[in-house]
Amino acid sequence: MRLIFMGSPDFSVPALHGLIKAGHEVVAVYTQPPRPAGRGKALRRQPVHEAADALSIPVRTPEKLRHNEEELAFFQGLNADAAIVAAYGLILPEAILNAPRLGCLNIHASLLPRWRGASPIQSAIRAGDAESGVCIMQMDKGLDTGAVILSEATPITATDTAGSLHDRLADIGARLIVRALKDQPTPIPQDDSRSCYAPRLERKDGQIDWNRSAVEIERQVRAFIPWPGSYTLLEGQTYRIGAVSLPDGAEATALMASAPTPGTVLDDKLTIACGTGCLQIDRIQKPGRAMMDRDAFLRGTRLTKGMRLD
Template identity: 50%
Template sequence: MAAPLKLAFMGSPGFAVFPLKALVAAGHEVMAVYAQPSKPAGRGQKEQPCPVHAAALELGLPVRTPVKLRKNQEELDYFRNLKLDAAVVAAYGLILPQEFLDAPERGCLNIHGSLLPRWRGAAPIQAAIAAGDAQTGITIMQMEAGLDTGPMLRKDTTPIGPADTSADLHDRLAEMGARLIIEELAQPSPPQAQDEALANYAPKLSREDARLDVRLPAVALERRIRAFSPWPGALGLLGDVVVKIISAEAVEGEGIPGTLLPGGLTIACGEGALRVTRLQRAGKAAMSTEDFLRGYKLPEGARFY
């Protein structure tokens, strides 16, 4: 077994909890955990720690939640004084200035949720599904000042199945990332430069991305439904109610985009048609299309838009 290292861990969402726990289980000394500050959540809008913060408290690890790292001399001094062998970063949410990247002896290693340089940015899992990629994976990367541009150290792949959602890939990739970072810390890999010509950017998603544009091909919409599950979802107005489409399939059919075609709940798209198989109304449980149509009578001439 490799000698334990002195590490900082920097992450925020559930994706990053897997590697944090793996590092502790492997015997590494996690000197500090950096996470996004707590935010109001729930009906009472009480401040809730992010998943990594909560996991760190359960593990008895010290937690730091700076609002910013740029021009934060106090935090930089603290970070330098940890005398780290390395820092491990996974979906932290803050840009690390160069002086932070340079502080640990082995620098900062990022667990990135795609096969770089295919998808850089905040939403690589969703981007891979939406683009129809046949596979995705994890890249362990040596961080530098650019956004996900650093040398690649270690990779592994997983296929994207025809029914895979972002939630499905999230857990597979999180477990893969935990395994790969343990391997990389134990046996460092030679760095490999990224091919800039192959790079694409996957921007952070927002609630506005949930709205389905039926002018797109049905195949593209089916992928977006899976890519945006569970968040931000795939929404549209059906008749006079807002619905969230949970699952659907691309089928043959044509008509003015948004027109409802014969056969269950089938929506004409820019190319082909989308047959909805499962959906959800606000405040209601998800249900099959058959159950939905039994309980809700579509207005005459209803459209989806």
């Protein structure tokens, strides 16, 4: 088929390669413009931009598509059979959605309608979902509301982070979009009553609320690796948390027997009281230092029983 590909981050790259390998003609790639990144704030191109260049595919980087008549005319002039969208980052106006012969197909990292929105991977882990997956969706003008063409599930393990689940779902999406174009199954409308919203995340969302249960906080830490990360405050300084674990039931019960205030350090092993239960910090990063294991951190930092994390 003659395709337009629209994507930006690492998640999108396997799908682009998969479509080329399957023999489809990708006539143009749309991606977000280069953005300032790193300490020097030099402009950095999106991963899909780099991949498209390596494949010698023309790249378009419009700042917007809404009310952009010039870009709309160019898009329509490509005479594509379909546009494949994977974490592109711009809302597509109705004229764009309707331009390709088969419309626009979205690779969405959730078992729709479970998580609609910008952070479905993090939201699934944080909520304690047993599984996640990928849906190929026929896009409409709503937010991830289109009919589902194909889906495939994968279990969420007790050790999964957003990073590990992201990589698995990206590979599933690459396989699934090729199959969707080949088989063209009948789209099935979503049940809107079962949908949840996965909001766009910011760095400030990573602050740990110690009033939450230990189970919820442990899920948050895994869900926010690598982005936006989790952190806590100690004496006004920010400490990033890289990994936590839950003590066994008997140990947790003994440590919580005195009903300590959430955020209290319970022992000399970085066990912290939570709203319900407690957890142990396994990896932590102090300001200006690298992430380190608990033992290495405690050798250089005095953190005594009874101190409070915020």
